[in-house]
Amino acid sequence: MQEITRNKIETSEYFNEMIQRIKQRPGMFLGQSSITRLRSFLDGYTASRQDLGLSVTEEEIKFSQFQSWVQERFKITSSHGWDSIILFYSADEKDALNNFFELFEKFCNGEAALRN
Numbered sequence: 001m002q003e004i005t006r007n008k009i010e011t012s013e014y015f016n017e018m019i020q021r022i023k024q025r026p027g028m029f030l031g032q033s034s035i036t037r038l039r040s041f042l043d044g045y046t047a048s049r050q051d052l053g054l055s056v057t058e059e060e061i062k063f064s065q066f067q068s069w070v071q072e073r074f075k076i077t078s079s080h081g082w083d084s085i086i087l088f089y090s091a092d093e094k095d096a097l098n099n100f101f102e103l104f105e106k107f108c109n110g111e112a113a114l115r116n
Contacts, residue, residue, distance in 0.1 A: 013057050013058060013059045014057070014059075015057060015059035015060050015063060016059050016108065018045070019101075019104060022038065022041070023101045026038075026097060029041060032093075032094075033093065033094040033097045033098075034093040034094065034096075034097060035083045035086055035087050035090075035093055035096035035097045035099075035100055036083060036087070036093060037093075038083070038097060038100065039081065039082075039083040046060070062108075066082055066104070066107055067081065067082050068113075069107050069113045070082040070085050070086065070103065070113075071085065072113035072114060073103070073113040073114065073115065074089060082100075083096070083100075086099050086100050086103065
């Protein structure tokens with residue numbers, strides 16, 4: 001049974017689905033609505049997959065481009081992470097988390113980073 005689960009994880013595209021589940025119930029996954037906690041959660045997710053030797057999925061590869069997309073969108077040239085940039089342009093942690101979900105959806109839909 002454990003081997004079946006591992007194979008499913010390696011071959012499935014689970015990352016975007018996981019983000020949608022977090023969006024629906026952030027308290028369950030993060031403890032509270034916080035972009036900082038989301039960043040920590042995703043860093044832990046990535047580290048655990050690497051520790052297990054699991055292959056990187058296409059969705060994870062695409063998400064690795066989110067950093068540069070956010071930097072371009074907000075015209076940021078510094079080395080701040082996507083979470084810090086979004087938080088800076090938000091009212092608080094909860095607002096930043098909501099803004100992340102909106103930005104992530106635009107990113108996934110192929111919207112250009114630069115706004116007119």
